[in-house]
Amino acid sequence: MGRRDIDESDFRSRPSKRGSRPRTKQRPEHSDAVTGLVTGVDRGRYTLLVKDVGGADGVGEAGGVGGDGGADVGGGEKIVTAMKARELTRTRVVVGDRVDVVGDVSGGEGSLARIVRIQERTSTLRRTADDTDPYERIVVANADQLVIVTALAQPEPRTGMIDRCVVAAYDAGMSVLLCLTKADLASPDELRALYEPLGVEVVVTRRAASDGEVADGGVAGGGVAGGEGALVLASDSVEEVRDRLRGLVSVLVGHSGVGKSTLINALAPAAQRATGVVNDVTGRGRHTSTSAVALPLPVAVSEGEPADTFDGWVIDTPGVRSFGLAHVEVAHLLHAFEDLDEVAQECPRGCTHLADAPDCALDDWIDASPDDERPARSARLTSFRRLLSSRTGSDA
Numbered sequence: 504m505g506r507r508d509i510d511e512s513d514f515r516s517r518p519s520k521r522g523s524r525p526r527t528k529q530r531p532e533h534s535d536a537v538t539g540l541v542t543g544v545d546r547g548r549y550t551l552l553v554k555d556v557g558g559a560d561g562v563g564e565a566g567g568v569g570g571d572g573g574a575d576v577g578g579g580e581k582i583v584t585a586m587k588a589r590e591l592t593r594t595r596v597v598v599g600d601r602v603d604v605v606g607d608v609s610g611g612e613g614s615l616a617r618i619v620r621i622q623e624r625t626s627t628l629r630r631t632a633d634d635t636d637p638y639e640r641i642v643v644a645n646a647d648q649l650v651i652v653t654a655l656a657q658p659e660p661r662t663g664m665i666d667r668c669v670v671a672a673y674d675a676g677m678s679v680l681l682c683l684t685k686a687d688l689a690s691p692d693e694l695r696a697l698y699e700p701l702g703v704e705v706v707v708t709r710r711a712a713s714d715g716e717v718a719d720g721g722v723a724g725g726g727v728a729g730g731e732g733a734l735v736l737a738s739d740s741v742e743e744v745r746d747r748l749r750g751l752v753s754v755l756v757g758h759s760g761v762g763k764s765t766l767i768n769a770l771a772p773a774a775q776r777a778t779g780v781v782n783d784v785t786g787r788g789r790h791t792s793t794s795a796v797a798l799p800l801p802v803a804v805s806e807g808e809p810a811d812t813f814d815g816w817v818i819d820t821p822g823v824r825s826f827g828l829a830h831v832e833v834a835h836l837l838h839a840f841e842d843l844d845e846v847a848q849e850c851p852r853g854c855t856h857l858a859d860a861p862d863c864a865l866d867d868w869i870d871a872s873p874d875d876e877r878p879a880r881s882a883r884l885t886s887f888r889r890l891l892s893s894r895t896g897s898d899a
C-alpha cells in the first residue's frame with residue numbers, strides 16, 4: 504500500500520490492540536453526535552453545516568457531501584462553530600470532511616460544539632510540501648472533481664502546471680474539469696487538443712461582449728469580486744460551468760489572475776451569506792490563510808441573484824498553487840486510463856512507459872493501430888506521457 508493510501512482516518516478505523524478494548528465510557532457520550540460538513544477552517548475553529556432537525560435522527564445526511572455528492576443548504580441546515588475534541592488534537596480536519604459533533608450544536612451566537620470523529624474519506628487532495636511547510640498536507644476531503652482554472656491569456660497558460668494538477672486529481676481519485684477562462688482574448692483550440700485526448704472535460708468562459716450579451720441581468724462578480732466595474736462574464740459560459748458542477752463537490756484551483764474569483768462570484772454571488780463565511784469567501788484580499796472554503800452552488804443565478812436552492816459545492820483553495828507528486832506511482836496513475844492500463848500489462852517489468860522506454864507496449868499499441876484510430880491513439884499516448892513526466896519535471 505502506498506503512502507497516499509493512508510491518512511489519519513486509517514488510524515481510527517483500523518482495529519489495533521488498544522482499539523479492540525471496548526471504550527464503554529465514550530460510546531454513550533458520543534452516541535448523540537450529529538453529523539456536520541466542514542465548510543471552513545480558521546485557527547482551530549471549524550465552520551460546520553449541520554442538518555437542522557428536531558432529533559438526531561436523519562442527521563447523517565447533513566450536507567450531502569461525498570457519496571451522492573448532493574448538497575442542500577436550503578432550509579433545514581444551520582451553521583455551527585466547533586473545535587476538535589482533545590482526542591483529535593493530532594488529527595487534521597479539513598474542508599469537505601464529514602464529522603460527528605457533540606455538545607452545543609445549536610449554532611447559536613457564541614456556541615461551540617466539539618468534533619469527536621471524522622468519517623471515512625472518499626478522496627483526499629494533497630498539496631505539496633514547500634520550504635515553509637515541510638509536511639505534505641491534505642487540502643480537501645471527499646471532493647469529486649478538480650476544476651483547473653486556466654486563463655487562455657493574461658497570464659499565458661502553462662501546460663506543465665495543468666499537467667501536474669491533472670496528475671494530482673487522478674491520483675486523488677477525482678475527475679478533472681479544465682476550465683479555460685478569458686476566451687475573449689485567445690482561442691481554446693490548442694489546449695483542447697492537448698487535454699481532450701486524455702478524457703479531460705473542457706469548458707470555456709469569456710467576458711460578455713457587451714451589455715447586450717448579459718441577458719439575465721448578468722452574472723457580474725457580485726458585491727465581493729471586484730466591486731465597482733467588476734468584469735461581467737458571458738452568462739451562457741458561466742451556466743455551462745454550472746452544469747458541470749451540479750451535484751458534485753468541486754475543488755477550484757488556479758494561479759493568481761486567471762479569473763477564479765470572477766468565476767466563483769458569478770457562480771455563487773451570495774455564497775458568503777449562505778455559509779456564514781465572510782472573509783475567506785473568494786480568496787480575495789490576500790489572506791495569509793491558505794485554507795479552503797466550501798461554498799454551496801446555487802442551482803441558478805438570475806438577475807444577479809442566486810436561487811435559494813443548492814446542488815453541489817464549490818471549494819475555493821486560496822493559496823494552493825501546486826501539488827506534490829513525488830508520491831504518485833505510475834501504476835496508480837495508469838488506473839485512470841483503462842485502455843492504456845490494459846495495454847501496459849504487456850510491458851517489461853519496471854517499464855517507465857515514457858517515450859524512451861525500451862519495448863514499451865504502448866508503442867506497439869500505436870504501431871498496431873488501425874489507420875483511422877492512429878491519430879487519436881497517438882494524441883492520447885503523447886498526452887499521457889506528458890503527464891507521466893510532469894511527476895518528476897518542474898512545471899516550467
Ligand SMILES: Nc1nc2c(ncn2[C@@H]2O[C@H](COP(=O)(O)OP(=O)(O)OP(=O)(O)O)[C@@H](O)[C@H]2O)c(=O)[nH]1
Nearest residue numbers: 684685708709710734758759760761762763764765
Ligand atoms: N478579458 C477577460 N478578463 C477576465 C476574465 N475573467 C476575469 N478577468 C480579469 O482577470 C483579472 C483577474 O481576475 P480574478 O478573478 O481576480 O482572478 P483570480 O484568479 O481570482 O486571481 P486572484 O484574485 O489574484 O487570486 C481581473 O482583472 C478580471 O477582471 C475574462 O473572461 N476575460
Ligand SMILES: [Zn+2]
Nearest residue numbers: 850854856863
Ligand atoms: Zn510501458
